[in-house]
Amino acid sequence: MAELFDRVRDQIFEAIEKDTLLLPTMPEIALQVRDLTDSDTATVMDLANLINRDAAMSARMIKVCNSPLFRGSREVTNLQNAVSRLGMDYTGNLALGLAMEQMFQATSSMVDQRMRQTWKHSTEVAGIAQVLAQYFTRLKPDQATLAGLVSQIGVLPILRFVEDEDLAIEDEGLDQLLETLHPILGRRILERWRFPESISQVPEGHVDFSREVATADYADVVMVANLECLNDPEHPFVKQDWSAIPAFARLGLNPNQSLDDDEDLSIQMKQAMRFLGA
Numbered sequence: 001m002a003e004l005f006d007r008v009r010d011q012i013f014e015a016i017e018k019d020t021l022l023l024p025t026m027p028e029i030a031l032q033v034r035d036l037t038d039s040d041t042a043t044v045m046d047l048a049n050l051i052n053r054d055a056a057m058s059a060r061m062i063k064v065c066n067s068p069l070f071r072g073s074r075e076v077t078n079l080q081n082a083v084s085r086l087g088m089d090y091t092g093n094l095a096l097g098l099a100m101e102q103m104f105q106a107t108s109s110m111v112d113q114r115m116r117q118t119w120k121h122s123t124e125v126a127g128i129a130q131v132l133a134q135y136f137t138r139l140k141p142d143q144a145t146l147a148g149l150v151s152q153i154g155v156l157p158i159l160r161f162v163e164d165e166d167l168a169i170e171d172e173g174l175d176q177l178l179e180t181l182h183p184i185l186g187r188r189i190l191e192r193w194r195f196p197e198s199i200s201q202v203p204e205g206h207v208d209f210s211r212e213v214a215t216a217d218y219a220d221v222v223m224v225a226n227l228e229c230l231n232d233p234e235h236p237f238v239k240q241d242w243s244a245i246p247a248f249a250r251l252g253l254n255p256n257q258s259l260d261d262d263e264d265l266s267i268q269m270k271q272a273m274r275f276l277g278a
Contacts, residue, residue, distance in 0.1 A: 008169065012161060012181055016188070023185070024156050026193045029054050030099035037092035047088060048080040051095055060098060061091065067275035069268065090142040097126065097149030098276075103156060111163040114174070115155070121229060122152045127272030128225035128259075129218075135265065136251045137216045145276070147202045147218040148225060150195070154186030154203050179236075183207050207237075209245045216250040223247045228259055228269075 015021035032050055036042045052058050058079050065082035066075055076082045083091045104119035106112040126148025133144035155178055162169060162177075169177070186203025198218055205211060205219030206226055213220070224247055230238050242248065242255035253259075260266040 008162070008165075008167060008177060009180065012158065012177075015161075016184065021157055021185075022160065023189050023192060024103055024153075024160075027099045027102055029057070030096050033092055033095045033099070037088060042088070044083045044088065045080060047091060047095075048083045051083070051091070052079050054099075057095060057098055061086070061095070064094065064275045068271050069275065087142075089140070093142040093146040097146045100149060100153065106159065106163050108163050111159050114159055118152050118155045118159075122149050123276040124229045124273045125149075125151060125222060125225045127274075127276050128228055128269045129221045130272050131265065131268045132221040132225060132251060133218075135268075136253065137221065139216065139218060139221065143199065144218055144221050147199050147222050149276075150190060150199065151186070151202050151206055151222050151226070152182060153189050154182035154184065157185055157189075158182060179207075209240055209247075212246060213250070216247070220247040220250055224251060224253065 012021060029050075033047070036047055036050055051061060061079060062076055062082045064070065065085050070085060076085060086094070101119055104115040106115050126145045129144040129148035130141045133139040134141040158178055158181055161167075162174065183204040183206075187200055190200040190203065202219045202222050205217075206223040208219075209223070211219070223245070227237060227240075227242065232238060245255060248255040259269065
């Protein structure tokens with residue numbers, strides 16, 4: 001297994017260096033949403049009409065709008081009202097992130113399962129990151145949600161490579177491969193997609209537990225959210241000394257106390273994770 005891991009890792013590193021590794025392209029709907037929200041003249045109606053072309057995304061937006069986190073006095077039943085309630089920025093960033101879901105699919109069952117697990121984990125991280133940003137920072141919750149959703153994007157080209165090469169790599173070796181390479185590739189993908197540096201740095205930054213920055217940023221909230229999502233006591237991240245991770249201090253959190261201990265906060269996080277799920 002070690003020999004196969006080394007060979008695959010070296011092949012991918014070589015492809016990265018030569019810029020020959022096939023990186024995913026941003027979904028068309030995501031490109032259109034970003035172009036629209038970047039426009040100074042775009043309206044709520046324009047954004048609603050665009051998202052309405054994707055029935056699944058449209059339904060998800062209405063679901064989010066009617067979730068306990070955003071619910072108003074009346075239930076929203078159409079997309080235009082949903083966009084009005086959520087706001088252009090939140091709707092645009094959420095649509096941008098959710099558009100990535102269609103990319104986390106494969107033909108082989110093993111790779112497809114991995115991709116779906118990765119996406120599920122990303123939605124959980126995004127939900128917690130949104131709540132952390134809202135309660136413990138001055139960061140924008142919608143940007144934190146997007147940061148969580150794209151934090152694992154670097155997994156995609158690795159799993160595609162494993163599938164295309166029909167590699168029979170065991171779970172342990174694949175885990176190690178993903179943990180080693182996905183942060184590097186994630187940053188490269190987001191830079192190619194022209195994401196701002198505050199988001200592009202998240203794939204690498206959220207696993208750099210000793211990083212020092214002046215104030216809490218999106219990598220911090222995604223880092224803490226990711227750690228909170230891990231249930232495996234044997235995971236190397238869980239075995240870290242969380243008290244030595246500066247991100248907790250920047251968020252004003254006690255690393256030795258579970259976020260679930262705060263009942264209201266726990267409810268908010270569970271609601272956020274639920275509405276981001278399919």
